[in-house]
Amino acid sequence: MSSEHVAGLPSSVDVYDTTLRDGAQQEGISLTVEDKLRVARQLDALGVRYIEGGWPGANPKDAEFFRRAPEELNLEHATLVAFGSTRRAGVKAESDATLRSLLEASTKAVCLVAKAWDYHVTDALRTSLGEGIKMAFDSVDFLVKQGLEVFFDAEHFFDGYKRNPSYSLSILDAAEQAGARTLVLCDTNGGALPFEVEEIVARVSEVSAAQIGVHFHNDSGCAVANSLSAVRAGATHVQGCINGYGERTGNANLSTVVPDLTLKMGIETVPRERIQLITSLSRHVAEIVNLPLSPQSPYVGASAFTHKAGLHVSAIARRPDAYEHIDPETVGNGTRFVVSEMAGRQSLLLKANELGVEIRDEALSQVLERLKELEHKGYHFEVADGSLELLLRLSEGWTQDFFSLESFKVLTEYKEKGESVTEATVKVVVNGERVIETAEGNGPVSALDAALRKALRPYFEALSQMHLTDFKVRVLDSDKATDATVRVLIDSSNGDDTWSTIGVSSNVIEASWHALVDSIVVGLIRAAASSVYL
Numbered sequence: 001m002s003s004e005h006v007a008g009l010p011s012s013v014d015v016y017d018t019t020l021r022d023g024a025q026q027e028g029i030s031l032t033v034e035d036k037l038r039v040a041r042q043l044d045a046l047g048v049r050y051i052e053g054g055w056p057g058a059n060p061k062d063a064e065f066f067r068r069a070p071e072e073l074n075l076e077h078a079t080l081v082a083f084g085s086t087r088r089a090g091v092k093a094e095s096d097a098t099l100r101s102l103l104e105a106s107t108k109a110v111c112l113v114a115k116a117w118d119y120h121v122t123d124a125l126r127t128s129l130g131e132g133i134k135m136a137f138d139s140v141d142f143l144v145k146q147g148l149e150v151f152f153d154a155e156h157f158f159d160g161y162k163r164n165p166s167y168s169l170s171i172l173d174a175a176e177q178a179g180a181r182t183l184v185l186c187d188t189n190g191g192a193l194p195f196e197v198e199e200i201v202a203r204v205s206e207v208s209a210a211q212i213g214v215h216f217h218n219d220s221g222c223a224v225a226n227s228l229s230a231v232r233a234g235a236t237h238v239q240g241c242i243n244g245y246g247e248r249t250g251n252a253n254l255s256t257v258v259p260d261l262t263l264k265m266g267i268e269t270v271p272r273e274r275i276q277l278i279t280s281l282s283r284h285v286a287e288i289v290n291l292p293l294s295p296q297s298p299y300v301g302a303s304a305f306t307h308k309a310g311l312h313v314s315a316i317a318r319r320p321d322a323y324e325h326i327d328p329e330t331v332g333n334g335t336r337f338v339v340s341e342m343a344g345r346q347s348l349l350l351k352a353n354e355l356g357v358e359i360r361d362e363a364l365s366q367v368l369e370r371l372k373e374l375e376h377k378g379y380h381f382e383v384a385d386g387s388l389e390l391l392l393r394l395s396e397g398w399t400q401d402f403f404s405l406e407s408f409k410v411l412t413e414y415k416e417k418g419e420s421v422t423e424a425t426v427k428v429v430v431n432g433e434r435v436i437e438t439a440e441g442n443g444p445v446s447a448l449d450a451a452l453r454k455a456l457r458p459y460f461e462a463l464s465q466m467h468l469t470d471f472k473v474r475v476l477d478s479d480k481a482t483d484a485t486v487r488v489l490i491d492s493s494n495g496d497d498t499w500s501t502i503g504v505s506s507n508v509i510e511a512s513w514h515a516l517v518d519s520i521v522v523g524l525i526r527a528a529a530s531s532v533y534l
């Protein structure tokens with residue numbers, strides 16, 4: 001891995017995050033103002049230069065975000081940016097509602113979007129190309145004269161440039177003449193390819209004195225590659241979203257672009273010591289937007305540095321860089337080994353180290369035996385390192401003293417119109433006290449989870465940080481129909497850390513219960529790592 005600065009590249013690139021505006025356009029993402037404030041705090045902690053907070057003129061929730069931001073966000077590194085379009089055709093800038101709402105957002109910087117593809121001006125805006133240019137000039141001019149730093153998003157720039165370069169360049173020129181800080185070339189439809197980007201950005205850099213920025217969508221799978229190519233060709237401002245969120249196939253993934261620029265190209269992006277926060281930030285933001293982070297996400301995914309094959313594992317043990325493109329700790333991630341019945345002692349030992357469990361030789365042999373037995377019954381520890389951790393700890397004499405189960409009961413009541421309510425009651429003993437709690441859920445797992453948490457929460461504060469992020473049921477021997485064995489996998493998170501647990505039984509509720517109890521016990525172990533419980 002080389003992180004030395006590469007000749008011909010800029011020494012630094014401004015990272016401009018638009019997770020809260022463009023990223024929030026993704027299907028299934030709906031952020032409250034509170035969520036947006038939390039994401040903004042995370043981004044500031046990472047040290048991005050700009051945070052685009054939203055579109056105050058188009059969305060009352062965004063207007064509220066900008067109202068609350070000065071009080072509730074004490075940004076240390078980032079500058080907040082409000083987004084909006086240029087003035088409407090035939091209207092004076094000073095009386096345009098969108099521009100006024102941008103002023104009311106009271107940020108130091110704004111981003112104005114304008115159409116840079118001729119036919120969008122004539123067909124979508126239904127105005128003349130000349131008016132299109134005036135709209136860009138007047139709007140930038142108006143806001144610059146109000147003392148604002150103005151970013152200029154040239155929408156559809158790459159597609160427009162390919163068809164009518166002179167119009168696309170004259171829009172940029174108007175914005176530059178009016179005092180825009182940065183001309184941002186947008187690939188709004190996301191179809192550009194790296195070699196085209198490199199050529200076009202180089203051309204714009206030649207004719208323009210302003211800073212060049214880029215904004216890519218991932219429709220051809222090249223948003224990250226395009227961002228890097230643009231930087232090679234002279235762009236020093238890159239827009240994108242954490243985890244690549246965004247409409248359709250998403251925006252350029254900043255969780256990849258930032259480490260690529262910093263660690264591979266030697267360019268300053270976020271403060272160097274903060275790049276190790278990027279894994280926890282990506283996971284934290286995934287929690288807030290309530291979408292599981294793909295384990296295969298470069299740099300930050302749970303599988304990004306995971307090794308399975310036996311040959312890799314023994315090589316990695318000798319030379320960590322043999323099968324890893326960077327040191328995972330640089331980005332706050334870690335090497336993981338997946339362990340299954342195929343595993344040798346070496347893999348299991350490495351896994352125990354990774355989980356922070358010290359294990360003696362004879363205990364190791366016992367665990368290997370036990371793994372084989374359990375995997376034969378349908379367990380699959382490769383995907384359940386939480387349950388594996390418990391197995392390792394038990395073999396070393398650890399006992400689960402958080403609570404013990406007396407019994408549990410689940411009732412599902414079907415009503416007319418197909419509605420159903422599931423109720424669970426758990427009886428547990430905690431701290432020598434017998435606790436009985438009942439809770440409802442939309443299925444047996446959520447009802448059991450709710451009842452168990454209700455019973456334990458008064459004793460373990462850490463439970464309020466923990467929740468289930470995913471739940472999977474798989475029928476293992478489906479030819480046995482209703483007698484089949486089922487495997488339940490539960491993914492859990494406390495915001496920083498994620499773990500998976502497993503339960504296997506011919507009874508789906510029993511399998512769920514085992515996975516659920518393991519999930520809570522692992523969470524309590526992680527929370528209490530330094531307390532009396534261990």
Ligand SMILES: [Zn+2]
Nearest residue numbers: 022188215217
């Ligand atoms: Zn966009």
